[in-house]
Amino acid sequence: MPALARYALALGDDALVLSHRFGEWVSRAPQLEEDVALANIGLDLLGQGRSLLTYAGEVEGQGRDEDALAYLREERDYLSCHLVELENGDFAFTIARMLVFSTYQHALYSALSSSTDPMLAAVAAKAVKEVDYHRDHATEWTLRLGDGTDESHHRMQAAVDEVRKYADELFDTAWIPVELLESGAAVDVSALHDGCRRSWESVLECATLSLPEVVPAVGGGRRGVHDVRMGYLLAEMQHLHRSHPGASW
């Protein structure tokens, strides 16, 4: 697969997999209003995933469309990071992950919107406003849960501690093809880390929470190495299309 296709695929897989996790909240959120909010955020991510997967398929030139890439790839062919695969856990965990990931995505898409690749730049320019809202939503909830009751504070800090282990993988540049970094098509994500960290810390501080120093999780998502939970996610996401090939409505 060409380097550009692989890059678009990895970014698209992040969005697609996390959109599935948000979809799992539907009918289970603490409030009807929050149910709709989480579904909206999931749909934003699904839209980003569709655009990026479609583009990856076009660049690859093997005739694979978004459905073929989303539903007919095996687990080892998925390039998503581990953070987006993690199970939803409690509401605090979902919020902590949203805060960390949307801050990263906002920095990523802001930089990618001036990519030398016009398609990536266009997708990013549209998506940056969407993830800005996701970041806002996560921020408001982090403030309320962190600076809420003893129970919510405890759960929120525990969630931040867990999510933090998976954050480093987002800023790993090793998997990004050098020619894409040199041509300015891809973003050097390692340069985004310090800004994201400051952003997380400012929110967490207001929420009476802290960003812990942790031993990072092993990672490997960009090489197609995933945790066991990814298999269950893909089974649920792909089974309809695989049972009824070409199903549409």
Add this chain to the structure above:
Amino acid sequence: MTPTDDQDRPEVRAEGGHGAVPIEGVPTHAPRRTRDWPLWEVFVRGKRGLSHTHAGSLHAPDATMALRNARDLYTRRSEGVSIWVVPAAQVTASSPDEKDAFFDPAADKAYRHPTFYDIPDEVQHL
């Protein structure tokens, strides 16, 4: 939930914006998880130059979150450029019992309507 929770909770009636529906004895809180989230009335301005219009109501823990919930519930199909949220408990509504005295006297006063003027075509929102 302990019994004292219910006793301590201030009495709130669902009256704001609901017009003809009963205004007495309608709980603004579902019995369990929603008990701490008050009801908010949502007003959305559809286009520049038009006024805010009542769009519906929702539950939210505070005004900031109410605005965000309103954005997700009432403007997701590009309906709005501006949103107001108002605590439902702060809306004073006319009572159905007063309907006759309030509204009937206007019914036979046709001269109050601008039906005797020619409205220029250019006037859009009269």
